[in-house]
Structure formats: structure tokens, C-alpha cells
Amino acid sequence: MRAAVYHGPGDVRVEEVPKPEIKAPTDALVRVTHTAVCGSDLWPYRGESDRDVPSRIGHEPMGIVEEVGEDVRSVQPGDRVFAPFVISCGECEFCRKGLYTSCVNGDSWGGDNGGAQGEYIRSPHADGTLVRVPDRYADDEDALRALLPLTDVMGTGHHAAVSAGVDAGDTCVVIGDGAVGLCGVLAARRLGASRILAVGHHADRLELAEEFGATETVLGGSDAGGDVVEDVRELTYGGAEHVLECVGAASSMETAAQVCRPGGTVGYVGVPHGVESGGFPAFDFFGDNVALRGGVAPTRAYAEELMDDVLGGTLDPSPIFTKTVGLDDVAEGYRAMDERDAIKVLVKP
Numbered sequence: 001m002r003a004a005v006y007h008g009p010g011d012v013r014v015e016e017v018p019k020p021e022i023k024a025p026t027d028a029l030v031r032v033t034h035t036a037v038c039g040s041d042l043w044p045y046r047g048e049s050d051r052d053v054p055s056r057i058g059h060e061p062m063g064i065v066e067e068v069g070e071d072v073r074s075v076q077p078g079d080r081v082f083a084p085f086v087i088s089c090g091e092c093e094f095c096r097k098g099l100y101t102s103c104v105n106g107d108s109w110g111g112d113n114g115g116a117q118g119e120y121i122r123s124p125h126a127d128g129t130l131v132r133v134p135d136r137y138a139d140d141e142d143a144l145r146a147l148l149p150l151t152d153v154m155g156t157g158h159h160a161a162v163s164a165g166v167d168a169g170d171t172c173v174v175i176g177d178g179a180v181g182l183c184g185v186l187a188a189r190r191l192g193a194s195r196i197l198a199v200g201h202h203a204d205r206l207e208l209a210e211e212f213g214a215t216e217t218v219l220g221g222s223d224a225g226g227d228v229v230e231d232v233r234e235l236t237y238g239g240a241e242h243v244l245e246c247v248g249a250a251s252s253m254e255t256a257a258q259v260c261r262p263g264g265t266v267g268y269v270g271v272p273h274g275v276e277s278g279g280f281p282a283f284d285f286f287g288d289n290v291a292l293r294g295g296v297a298p299t300r301a302y303a304e305e306l307m308d309d310v311l312g313g314t315l316d317p318s319p320i321f322t323k324t325v326g327l328d329d330v331a332e333g334y335r336a337m338d339e340r341d342a343i344k345v346l347v348k349p
């Protein structure tokens with residue numbers, strides 16, 4: 001089968017690789033029909049984080065079950081499914097707590113599971129990992145495009161909002177206008193926030209944030225004249241109780257803490273980078289008793305409730321996919337995201 005293979009910074013190729021096979025009775029083989037390039041795939045692509053070379057890549061699969069092991073109960077061949085970016089058993093202490101990302105039997109996509117940017121994956125622990133899409137939506141392309149972000153970014157944006165404690169009537173700030181930040185806006189609106197300030201570096205993405213429910217936007221970065229922290233503090237009369245940190249950089253952590261109201265909470269979900277070498281702004285949290293909650297999003301925990309809303313027509317993250325490519329053009333997908341020509345790229349193997 002064909003799959004994307006990471007060969008080093010700036011170098012993702014589609015190659016012929018062995019097709020995965022059922023190995024354990026709890027496995028399922030899934031033919032991937034939809035997958036995506038993630039912001040976190042860009043860190044190795046940009047040489048900003050280490051990754052084995054060569055290695056299979058991608059972690060946001062959706063497709064059709066082709067074969068199941070004899071112990072699999074929740075799905076059968078022909079079912080439409082998607083999978084979160086982490087494999088989980090659904091039965092251990094942490095899965096039962098909803099902390100699927102800490103599953104003691106867990107794994108990530110890649111290796112002989114198949115990276116999710118390829119024609120097939122083998123899903124270990126299929127009952128715990130795969131989310132079955134109701135049959136009536138199994139071939140509804142609009143519904144599938146709106147469900148695909150539940151594999152990662154929509155669940156992650158939701159985790160940011162939940163971790164920040166967003167509730168009905170609240171004022172919150174969303175730091176980051178990438179796919180996760182935009183989904184954080186959707187999540188905050190869904191949870192009933194009455195004021196949502198979206199902070200980003202790109203005017204066009206902040207426009208989408210407004211379509212998603214942001215009540216105000218603040219443009220930062222080199223193109224903007226103002227001071228983001230000052231602007232947000234002024235708009236919120238001293239900071240917001242709930243801040244969603246959706247980037248993961250040391251600078252955005254710092255901004256998040258500084259726009260958080262004393263005693264408030266920052267929900268952080270961006271994969272940390274650049275914060276290892278003394279970059280974590282502990283004093284910005286310390287001085288005003290700002291709480292920090294969150295971490296890698298257990299998106300499996302949120303899949304059903306978010307799917308209900310997507311299929312019910314009240315939640316639609318699909319506009320984050322501003323570009324669609326075939327598997328053979330996955331390299332072009334990486335380029336487009338790296339150069340910010342696309343917010344998020346949908347890949348159709």
C-alpha cells in the first residue's frame with residue numbers, strides 16, 4: 001500500500017510500504033478514506049522536534065473497517081469509523097477515568113500500525129479506540145468532513161475550553177488562530193461563553209474565528225501595532241477568568257498567563273515546544289495565582305458528545321480544512337501548512 005513517510009525536515013514522501021495485518025484478536029484493519037496533516041506534524045517537518053528517519057506519519061484517521069479480529073465487538077467490516085490520535089484500550093484505570101491518552105495499553109499511530117497518512121491502518125484495541133459513525137452518515141461527505149476534526153483538533157480545542165473551566169455566560173480568551181485555537185472558539189461557544197476574545201497573528205484566520213463565534217479579535221505579531229496583553233486586559237477590565245492556550249510556545253504561555261485574571265485558569269493543550277530550556281514563564285502564573293490545567297487532549301473521551309452535535313447540525317469545524325489533497329500530493333499539503341497557505345489540510349488516500 002502507499003503511505004506518507006517522513007525522511008527529515010521538509011521531506012515527506014509517499015512510498016510503497018507493507019500493508020498492516022491483523023495481529024491480535026482485538027485489532028481491526030481500517031481502509032483510510034480521510035485523514036489530515038496536523039500542526040504537530042509540522043514540528044519535525046520544520047526540524048523543530050526530533051523524529052525517527054524514515055518513519056510513518058499522521059495520526060488523524062477516518063475510514064471503513066475492512067477486517068476485525070475475533071474479539072472485536074463494537075465494529076464490524078463495512079462500518080464507518082474514525083480514531084483519535086492516541087490508541088486506547090477503553091478498559092484500564094485511566095481509560096475509565098476518561099484519560100485515554102494515559103492508557104496503560106495505549107500506543108500512537110505509526111510503525112507497523114501504519115501512520116494515519118496512508119491507505120490502511122491496523123487499529124489495536126479496536127473496541128476502545130475506534131468511534132463508529134452512524135450508518136446513515138457513513139457516506140455523507142459533509143458530515144464526514146465535519147467529523148474528521150474530532151480525531152484531534154476539535155477534541156483538543158474542547159479540552160482547552162473544559163480545562164479552562166469555561167461555562168455559560170463566561171468571558172474567555174483563546175490564544176492561537178491555528179486549527180486548535182479556532183476549534184477552541186467553537187468549543188467555548190458550544191459551552192455557552194458569552195464573550196470570546198480570539199488572539200492570533202493572522203487577520204484572515206481571525207475572521208474565521210468570528211464566524212466560529214468569537215465576539216472580539218485581537219491581532220498580534222509583527223504585523224500588528226498594539227500590545228496584545230494590554231489590549232486584552234483593557235477589553236476584559238483586567239483579564240479573563242478563562243484562557244485557552246492553543247499554541248504551546250513559551251511566548252503564548254506567557255501571553256496566556258498575562259491575560260488571565262488573577263485567580264483564573266489557563267487551559268493549555270498546545271504541544272509544548274521551546275519551553276524546555278528555562279522558557280516556561282512560571283512567575284507569570286505564580287504572582288497572580290493563575291491555575292494551569294490541561295495537557296494532551298483525551299479526545300476519545302469527547303468523541304461521542306461532539307459527534308452528536310456535529311450530526312445534529314450545531315457544530316461544524318469543517319471550515320478549518322481550507323485545502324484538500326490526494327495522498328500522492330501529501331508533500332504539497334505539508335508545504336501549504338508550513339507556509340500558512342492552508343489552515344489545515346485534508347488528505348484523501
Ligand SMILES: [Zn+2]
Pocket residue numbers: 037038039040059060085152153
Ligand atoms: Zn493532530
Ligand SMILES: [Zn+2]
Pocket residue numbers: 088089090091092093094095096102103104105106
Ligand atoms: Zn486503557
